[in-house]
Structures are given as structure tokens and as C-alpha cells.
Amino acid sequence: MVPPDLRPSDPLVARDIYEGRFSLGGRVIETHGASPFAVEPPSPIWEERIHGFRWLRHLQGADSDLASANARALVNDWMQGPGRSLSGPAWKLGVTAARVIAWMQYSRLLLTNSDHDFYRRFMASLSRQVRFLRGLSPSMNDDVEALAVRIALCFASQVLPTAGRVERMAARNLEQQLRLQILADGGHVNRCPETLAELLADLLPLAQCYVSASKPVPQEIIRAIDRMYPALRFYRHGDGHLAMFHGAGHNNTELTAAVLRHDQNGARPMSHAPHSGYQRLALGDTVIIADTGLPPSGVHASFGHASCLAFEMSSGRQRIVVNSGVDRLNREKYRALARMTAAHSTVVVEDTSSARFVRFGAGRPDEAMRSVAGPSTVQIERDSEADAPAFVAQHDGYVRPFGVWHERSMTLLDGGKRVDGRDRLKPARASGSAVERHYDIRFHLHPAIRPEMVGVSTVRLVSNHGEVWHFKASPGDVAIEDSIQFSGVAGPVRTRQIVVSATFPAIPTIGWRFQRN
Structure with missing residues (x-):
């Protein structure tokens, strides 16, 4: 075979x-x-x-x-x-x-x-x-590498001469890993969108091996595939790229498309992935994907980024707001920078990341990371109205160092032509916080987007396709700054970002809007 x-x-x-x-x-x-x-x-x-x-x-x-x-x-x-x-x-x-x-x-x-x-x-x-x-x-640890090994051994049990006992054990071991690692909403426990395409590219041929041999496909393989298809569509932007969260960077759009062509049910993307910790707003040809989960923990922390409440936005086949991603050519060179909250499109308080990761064990590889600080709670409310999908979420990643919660709300309106957002810092205690805290709201732009200031609080955004959006924020100081996208095709590339700056508690809330012409 x-x-x-x-x-x-x-x-x-x-x-x-x-x-x-x-x-x-x-x-x-x-x-x-x-x-x-x-x-x-x-x-x-x-x-x-x-x-x-x-x-x-x-x-x-x-x-x-x-x-x-x-x-x-x-x-x-x-x-x-x-x-x-x-x-x-x-x-x-x-x-x-x-x-x-x-x-x-x-x-x-x-x-x-x-x-x-x-x-x-x-x-x-x-x-x-x-x-x-x-x-x-x-x-092995119960991580994505262990899952890859179990898939390989299951392949071998079908292709090579194998004793029945060994074949059954290979299937049981793979099913156990799938139960441990594929969440109820189809996401992988490491929270990296790229993982799904790679796994499906191996699980689908494996299932076909069983069919070709006139053997029943193990039920957990079928269940995992059925859950992963809508999850993969969930993370996909209009240009075919997957959202860049938790270890994802420039990804193989051809592989994703090839995998999705084998989806016989034509699974639609979900509106939210509660177990994986993501929200998706889609209206017209505008898509927003936001991280509303906790950083991955344990053996999966090597994928983790301090990206709570960060989002990406695309319009048709053009990504507009992105995260910095990771350099697929040399992941470890910039990994520490790519993990930082400042490398994501979200709020940064006092130039400090909302989560912190450290490497444990002298001489161990850089992948041996663990999360030692960060959000322990993310509270989410979702409004799934067809003509105005929205969510509001808050996390406590800044409570311990600075005594404040970060709350973000986003609403997609006017057939996808308008995005209304609001970021708010709230004191963790009812008595409030009298300590001044500087914070920035960062919106990293895709390299194909050219920004220019229009007045003091408005930014005009022009894509390579000629599409024009306007960004406006109030109160706060709006500026355009240099940025970097680690996930360029050939390595890191220069890009730009919109930064809205303010001081808490003088300005606890900032409203902002993206409007398409």
C-alpha cells in the first residue's frame, strides 16, 4: 500500500x-x-x-x-x-x-x-x-511532536508488515494523543493555527490507508478530522493565510487550500472557538480574528506569546492589521522579541508584556519554555447579531504588576466596512488606582499597507490593491511608527504600525475606528 x-x-x-x-x-x-x-x-x-x-x-x-x-x-x-x-x-x-x-x-x-x-x-x-x-x-511529552510520531507509527502499521497486536496498539496510542491534543472546537492545545493544516495533511492520507485496506478508520481520527476542518477555516483570512498567533508565521497557503479541498462537508468557519480561546467577526469580506484565551501552558508553552486580546483584520484578499508573527527561517533568533506583547496588535502597559516566558534547565533547547506570569482569567461576552457581530473581553495579565484590567470591545458594522473598537484600563480594586501608568495601543500593519497621517488623530491606509481605509482614535495621541514583521517570506521585513498613546487614570478609555471608503 x-x-x-x-x-x-x-x-x-x-x-x-x-x-x-x-x-x-x-x-x-x-x-x-x-x-x-x-x-x-x-x-x-x-x-x-x-x-x-x-x-x-x-x-x-x-x-x-x-x-x-x-x-x-x-x-x-x-x-x-x-x-x-x-x-x-x-x-x-x-x-x-x-x-x-x-x-x-x-x-x-x-x-x-x-x-x-x-x-x-x-x-x-x-x-x-x-x-x-x-x-x-x-x-515523549504529550506535545505536537508526540502526535506526529504516533501518526507515523500508525502509517507504518498499515503500510509495513505488522503484527495485529502492534497495529491495534498504534491506533490506540494515536487516538489517545488526539483526545489529549485536539480540543472540542477543533483547535490544537498549543493554540497555533498552523498546526491544524500540518496535522490534517497527514491524518487524511492515514484515514485513506484504512479505507483502502477495507478496515474501519479509528473513530478518534474521524472525530478529530471533523472538528479540525471548521477550526482551520476559522483561522483563515481572505488571502488564504492563517492568523499569526502563538508561533504561527508566514504559512503555506497552498497546503491549507489542498487540505480544505478534501472537506466533503464544506464545513463553515465557527464564529468563536471557546476552547481554543479565539473570537472571529466576519461581515461582508472583512474578517477579524482575536486572541481571547490564556497563553498555552506546560509542554505547549514553547508556542506561547503574550498576545491576549490582540487581533488581526483582513479585507478581501488583503490583510490590514496583523501581528508580527515568527521568523520561520530562524525561529529562535527573534523568538523572545516575537513573544512580546509589543509585537502584537493590542494594548501594552508600561512597555511590559502581559505574559512572561522563561527557559528552564541549563543546556536544554530553547523550546523548553514555561509561562511564569500572565493572564489567569479572560472574561468574554459575545453578540452574534448577523449585521453587527461583536465581542467584549477583558484579561487580568496586568493586575499583578500594575493593578489594572485590560478590556477590549470590537464591533463589525456596515456590511464589513466599519470596525468600532474600544480599549479600557480598569482598576482591579474598587478604591481605584492613583498611580500613573503609560500605555500604548499598537496596530501593526501588513507590509502591503501604506499609512499617512491626516490631521492629528486620523491615519489614511492605502493597500497595494488601491483599497483605502481610514483609522481614527480619540482621546490619546496618534502616531505612525516603524515596525517589523518577523514572518516575511525571506525573513523579517520592515513595516509600519499605528500607535495610540495615553496615560491611566487620566485617560482610562480610548475609542477607535477603521472605516473603509
């Missing part, structure tokens, strides 16, 4: 690979005849992807004897190099899981017209990698 693959392929990439040019994770390496597994990797993400072998899909898409021979030569290089050991970047559990799935999905490409020696060594290496995952999987 050969599992299907939903990931799009590109024949031009196949040609690049044949010529020794490997473009992965935004970095390009010319091997000049050397093995790509022997060159100095330009970034950690490039290294993970070269060893993950998902790029074999481009060679399979080329559908030629030359592509097949090229694929075999590259797999042979890996087996004679990194594949000989059980350590190093090539043997990270998540990377190994991706490689196991890829080798099974592209086995027809690799084994058609291959000689017996290659077939024997390929199957031996694949079986060894499966045993490696099977041996270490019980000691």
Missing part, C-alpha cells in the same frame, strides 16, 4: 533538485555535486527539512525515470551517511516521523525499477527508523 500525499508539488523544484539546488525553509544551497547531507546547513529549519524528505514530492510530481533515479540516489546518500547512526539532527523524533511518512508515501517513486540491493537496504532502513520511533515514543 502506498499512502496518498496532499502536499502540492512543483516540477520546477524537481529540476532544481536534479541540478543540486535545494531550496528549503527559505534558504538555498547549491551542492555542486556533493551530497546535500554533507554540506553545512544554512539554518536549523533547512537542516530539519532536508532530513525530513518531504521534498521528495516534487520528484514524484515530475513523474519521470530521471526523477526516480535522482530520488533513489539521494535516499542512498542518506542511508550511507546520517542513516548509519541513531543520533544527530537527522534523528530528532519529529524529523524521523516526517521521513518515515515521506518514504512510505513516495515508495513507488523510490522502488519502481530499483535493484534488489537498494530495495533490501531501503526496507531495512525504514524498519529501523520505525523501531527507533516505537522504542522512544513512550517517553
Whole structure:
């Protein structure tokens, strides 16, 4: 059995690979005849992807004897190099899981017209990698990497000769992880929107394996897929990109579209995701997605950002207000900055983040983060009127350091042509707070948006498509400042932001509006 693959392929990439040019994770390496597994990797993400072998899909898409021979030569290089050991970047559990799935999905490409020696060594290496995952999987944390490993082992139980007991155990273990990690509203417990597309791209082919073998698909796989489809649509802007919250950055719109094409029920996006902690306002072609949840905790805190009550806004195929996202090419270089509240479109009190994350354990990887301070309560009220969807929410992330709650309300009006918002700081105690606190409301703009001041409190926003919006706020001081989008296609890019500044308690409430011409 050969599992299907939903990931799009590109024949031009196949040609690049044949010529020794490997473009992965935004970095390009010319091997000049050397093995790509022997060159100095330009970034950690490039290294993970070269060893993950998902790029074999481009060679399979080329559908030629030359592509097949090229694929075999590259797999042979890996087996004679990194594949000989059980350590190093090539043997990270998540990377190994991706490689196991890829080798099974592209086995027809690799084994058609291959000689017996290659077939024997390929199957031996694949079986060894499966045993490696099977041996270490019980000691893993219940995180997204563990879920990827369980999916890979379930694939292996359907594709490779497997004892019935082992097959049943693989299904049970995967179902357990799905119950732990996929929330009732379809979101992942790490709160990262990108996670859903990646998981569906593997779960859908896995379900097809069971169908092709005339076996019942495990019920938890079906339930997870059915919940995840509307959740994935929930996070999607009009241009196909997923909202940039909690570790999401520039994402693969082609993968998201490919996954959604297999949604036979045509699931509509939800209006709110109470378990995942998000709100969605949609009217006309305007979409607003807001973070109204607590930062992810425990082993999932590595995805966490101090983004409570931040939002993103798009109009048609143009994103207007965004968060800074993360740099997918070098996630750790700017991760500390990207986590800060100031990197999100929300209120920042005294230049301090509403949540704080620290790395525990000397010598442990930077992913070993834990949340040590931040909101413990987010209160939400939603109005789902068809012609004026709205919500009001408040969080206590600033109560402990500054004695104030942050409350934000947003309403979408006039068929999506107007957004009314209000931010308010409220004293945590009835006696009030006499201490002055400076605060800023930040609205990070997509790089395609050009802002200019019109008067003292109005900003004119023009998109590359020629669409014009006006932003106005009162009271408070309105300014345009430099910003950065960490999630640019090739790394961080300069952009602009609107900043509304005031002092509490003199100005506790600021109203603002986006109006489309």
C-alpha cells in the first residue's frame, strides 16, 4: 500500500533538485555535486527539512525515470551517511516521523525499477527508523511532536508488515494523543493555527490507508478530522493565510487550500472557538480574528506569546492589521522579541508584556519554555447579531504588576466596512488606582499597507490593491511608527504600525475606528 500525499508539488523544484539546488525553509544551497547531507546547513529549519524528505514530492510530481533515479540516489546518500547512526539532527523524533511518512508515501517513486540491493537496504532502513520511533515514543511529552510520531507509527502499521497486536496498539496510542491534543472546537492545545493544516495533511492520507485496506478508520481520527476542518477555516483570512498567533508565521497557503479541498462537508468557519480561546467577526469580506484565551501552558508553552486580546483584520484578499508573527527561517533568533506583547496588535502597559516566558534547565533547547506570569482569567461576552457581530473581553495579565484590567470591545458594522473598537484600563480594586501608568495601543500593519497621517488623530491606509481605509482614535495621541514583521517570506521585513498613546487614570478609555471608503 502506498499512502496518498496532499502536499502540492512543483516540477520546477524537481529540476532544481536534479541540478543540486535545494531550496528549503527559505534558504538555498547549491551542492555542486556533493551530497546535500554533507554540506553545512544554512539554518536549523533547512537542516530539519532536508532530513525530513518531504521534498521528495516534487520528484514524484515530475513523474519521470530521471526523477526516480535522482530520488533513489539521494535516499542512498542518506542511508550511507546520517542513516548509519541513531543520533544527530537527522534523528530528532519529529524529523524521523516526517521521513518515515515521506518514504512510505513516495515508495513507488523510490522502488519502481530499483535493484534488489537498494530495495533490501531501503526496507531495512525504514524498519529501523520505525523501531527507533516505537522504542522512544513512550517517553515523549504529550506535545505536537508526540502526535506526529504516533501518526507515523500508525502509517507504518498499515503500510509495513505488522503484527495485529502492534497495529491495534498504534491506533490506540494515536487516538489517545488526539483526545489529549485536539480540543472540542477543533483547535490544537498549543493554540497555533498552523498546526491544524500540518496535522490534517497527514491524518487524511492515514484515514485513506484504512479505507483502502477495507478496515474501519479509528473513530478518534474521524472525530478529530471533523472538528479540525471548521477550526482551520476559522483561522483563515481572505488571502488564504492563517492568523499569526502563538508561533504561527508566514504559512503555506497552498497546503491549507489542498487540505480544505478534501472537506466533503464544506464545513463553515465557527464564529468563536471557546476552547481554543479565539473570537472571529466576519461581515461582508472583512474578517477579524482575536486572541481571547490564556497563553498555552506546560509542554505547549514553547508556542506561547503574550498576545491576549490582540487581533488581526483582513479585507478581501488583503490583510490590514496583523501581528508580527515568527521568523520561520530562524525561529529562535527573534523568538523572545516575537513573544512580546509589543509585537502584537493590542494594548501594552508600561512597555511590559502581559505574559512572561522563561527557559528552564541549563543546556536544554530553547523550546523548553514555561509561562511564569500572565493572564489567569479572560472574561468574554459575545453578540452574534448577523449585521453587527461583536465581542467584549477583558484579561487580568496586568493586575499583578500594575493593578489594572485590560478590556477590549470590537464591533463589525456596515456590511464589513466599519470596525468600532474600544480599549479600557480598569482598576482591579474598587478604591481605584492613583498611580500613573503609560500605555500604548499598537496596530501593526501588513507590509502591503501604506499609512499617512491626516490631521492629528486620523491615519489614511492605502493597500497595494488601491483599497483605502481610514483609522481614527480619540482621546490619546496618534502616531505612525516603524515596525517589523518577523514572518516575511525571506525573513523579517520592515513595516509600519499605528500607535495610540495615553496615560491611566487620566485617560482610562480610548475609542477607535477603521472605516473603509
